[in-house]
Amino acid sequence: MLPLYVVNNHGQFNHLILRTLRDMDIEAGMISNMTPPDEVASGCRGIILGGGPTLERAGLTGDYLDLDIPVLGICLGLHIIATARGGAIRRGASGGFGGVEVEVLEQDPLLQGYPExxxxxxxxxxxVSVVPEGFLRVARSAICDVEAMVSPEERLYGIQWHPEVSHTFNGRLLFENFDRICSE
Known part of the structure; x- marks a missing residue:
């Protein structure tokens, strides 16, 4: 079975994403965000766009959305998906890292099994300030209207939060759900 690729967008948690997947016995590898799209398409069954400092340093990641492979965007990865598909982002009113209560609006395959x-x-x-056409907003919080969005037809999934950190409730379930999506 082909691995999942974690795309390194120079964020502080990219290696933790990879370690979490490996600890879960999910075959995974890390690639540079400058890896040519044809190499990505032939080498994996799903892509996780990790976090990073800015869209300007996201390399070729927007091109990976057109490979007909499931993509999960985490934090900056969500922003890459949103802007590449015609949505928009803005500076967050709350800024910084911290705990937040997320409300799941819809039980899609990525969020299956999570509480409300x-x-x-x-x-x-x-x-994300504007959800792209064809995407569903599936989670929100009191400080962010788009905590998660999905395009079931394109198999593109994006979340604002970090499932790889221990502070997130049952973050491994999200990776299990994405692994299942990639195996279908």
């Missing part, structure tokens, strides 16, 4: 409300660890320095 849960505590997560998130960065809100930037956030």
């Amino acid at each position: 409300r849960m505590q997560v660890w998130a960065s809100h320095a930037d956030e």
Whole structure:
């Protein structure tokens, strides 16, 4: 079975994403965000766009959305998906890292098994302000209207929070759900 690729966007948690997947016995590898799209398409069954400092340093990641492979965007990865598909981001009113209670609005395949409300660890320095056409908003919080969005047809999934950190409620379930999506 092909691995999942974690795309390194120079964020502080990218290696923790990879370690979490490996600890869960999910075959995974890390690649640079400058890896040519044809190499990505032939080498994996799903992509996780990790976090990072800015969209300007996101390399070729926007091109990976057109490979017909499931993509999960975490934090900056969510912003990459949103802007590449015609949405918009803005500076978050709350900024910084911290705990937030997320409300799950819809039980899609990525959030399957989660309660209606849960505590997560998130960065809100930037956030999605306009959801792209064809995407569903599936989670929100009191400080961020778009904590998660999905495009079931394109198999593109984005979340504002960090499931790889221990402060997030049952973050491993999100990775299990994404692994299942990638195996279908």
